[in-house]
Structures are given as structure tokens and as C-alpha cells.
Amino acid sequence: MDSQKSPLDIDFVIAPSILSADFACLGKEVQDVLAAGANWIHFDVMDNHYVPNLTIGPLVCEAIRPYAIKNGKLAMIDVHLMVEPVDRLVPDFAKAGANLISFHPEASPHINRTLHLIRDQGCQAGLVFNPATPLDYLDHTLELLDLVLLMSVNPGFGGQSFIPSTLDKVAQVRARLDQYQLQTGRYIRLEVDGGIKVDNIAQVAKAGADTFVAGSAIFGKENYATVIDAMRTELAKSGKA
Numbered sequence: 303m304d305s306q307k308s309p310l311d312i313d314f315v316i317a318p319s320i321l322s323a324d325f326a327c328l329g330k331e332v333q334d335v336l337a338a339g340a341n342w343i344h345f346d347v348m349d350n351h352y353v354p355n356l357t358i359g360p361l362v363c364e365a366i367r368p369y370a371i372k373n374g375k376l377a378m379i380d381v382h383l384m385v386e387p388v389d390r391l392v393p394d395f396a397k398a399g400a401n402l403i404s405f406h407p408e409a410s411p412h413i414n415r416t417l418h419l420i421r422d423q424g425c426q427a428g429l430v431f432n433p434a435t436p437l438d439y440l441d442h443t444l445e446l447l448d449l450v451l452l453m454s455v456n457p458g459f460g461g462q463s464f465i466p467s468t469l470d471k472v473a474q475v476r477a478r479l480d481q482y483q484l485q486t487g488r489y490i491r492l493e494v495d496g497g498i499k500v501d502n503i504a505q506v507a508k509a510g511a512d513t514f515v516a517g518s519a520i521f522g523k524e525n526y527a528t529v530i531d532a533m534r535t536e537l538a539k540s541g542k543a
């Protein structure tokens with residue numbers, strides 16, 4: 303990922319959430335979805351504490367690492383931690399091959415320390431905002447962020463409906479990141495997660511997102527390439543490519 307891109311030169315990233323994949327053959331699912339045109343693998347970690355669900359941890363990340371290859375290169379494993387506390391798991395995910403680690407600020411008592419920990423482990427760092435989490439957490443963190451992740455559902459489950467008020471929030475963060483880039487030259491990605499489908503992805507891009515998580519929209523379908531191609535066609539129509 304190039305963190306110095308100009309706003310006019312942004313690649314759209316499609317990051318399928320393997321939460322909706324067939325866990326009995328996860329390696330193949332990862333390979334198939336990347337071959338079908340996905341860019342990153344979104345890896346949802348839930349602890350039955352911060353969110354009311356229990357999913358996968360570093361062992362599974364390590365197991366899929368050899369399958370997350372695209373055009374002969376490592377594809378990004380985008381780890382979304384929905385756990386509390388956060389710090390204990392960061393080195394484990396870094397060792398397991400995560401490239402980007404995002405966490406919810408409410409789940410860490412020392413946000414700056416957690417961001418440094420992620421970067422010290424050689425990973426990119428992201429901060430995640432629930433639908434009702436205020437954007438104030440960006441005030442003192444931007445210089446340590448590679449990505450801002452806006453939740454467009456309440457975290458915990460795949461297959462929920464997109465919350466429309468997210469679009470305003472995306473636009474607000476976009477404005478703030480654009481201003482930051484003008485001042486510093488550094489590009490921070492803006493990812494949206496939850497209820498993204500072929501029929502709403504263009505709207506989300508238009509509001510200012512460049513990175514799109516989609517779980518049930520892709521893994522729920524027979525042909526992953528058909529869905530991802532349709533998403534790219536919609537993204538091209540958004541006028542933001």
C-alpha cells in the first residue's frame with residue numbers, strides 16, 4: 303500500500319470478510335476470493351466480551367497466511383480486533399502474519415500506547431469507530447494511523463443492514479483526512495465495514511471511502527468474481543476512481 307498517494311490517484315480496495323466464508327475450507331476460500339479480484343482479506347476477531355460473539359484468533363491467521371497471496375505477493379491481512387483488552391493480542395497477530403491491525407478505542411485504556419505497539423510490531427495501524435462513537439478520537443491519533451475504519455453496523459455479526467447515517471460520518475472523516483494529507487502529504491485510508499453490497503457501494507465511495515469490507519455480499523454468493531466485478535463497475539460509476 304502506498305501511503306503517499308494523491309487524492310486523485312486512490313485505488314479502491316475490496317476486503318472480503320472471511321466471517322461469512324466456509325470455515326471448513328478457509329484456506330481455499332481465501333485463495334478463491336483473491337483470485338476472484340479481492341485485494342485484502344478482512345479478518346474479524348470477536349471475544350464474547352467486547353462484542354457478543356466468538357470467532358477466530360492468531361492461530362487461524364497463521365493458518366491462512368500461506369493462502370493469502372495475490373499475483374505472487376503477500377495480500378494484506380486486515381485484522382479487525384473486536385476484543386477487550388487489546389494489547390495482549392497485538393504481538394500474537396503480528397507474528398501470525400497480520401499486516402494491518404485495527405482496534406476500537408473504547409477497548410483500550412491507552413490508545414496511544416496500543417497504536418505504538420502495533421507499529422512497533424511492524425504492522426500498519428487502524429482505529430475503528432462504531433456507529434455512535436464520536437470522531438473525537440481522531441484528534442490526537444492521526445499521525446499514528448494508516449487507516450480509519452467506520453462501522454456501518456454495530457459490530458458482532460455479519461449479515462446486518464447498512465446504517466444510512468454512516469454516509470455523513472464518512473464524508474466528515476474524508477474531509478478531515480484530505481486536510482491532513484494537504485498538511486502532511488501522508489495518505490490515510492478510509493474503510494467502511496458492515497452491510498456493503500453491490501447496490502450501495504457506489505454511495506459509500508461517493509461519500510469518500512476507498513476501502514470496502516463485504517462479507518455476506520460476497521461469500522453468500524455462488525460466484526465471487528461476479529459480485530466483485532459488479533462492485534468494481536459500481537465503484538467506477540461513483541466518479542471517485
Ligand code: DX5
Pocket residue numbers: 319321322344346382455456457458459460461462495496497498515516517518519
Ligand atoms: C461485523 C464485522 C464485519 C462483518 C461484515 O462486526 O466487523 O466485518 O463481518 O459482514 P457483512 O458484509 O455481511 O455485513
Ligand code: ZN
Pocket residue numbers: 319344345346382495515
Ligand atoms: Zn470487520
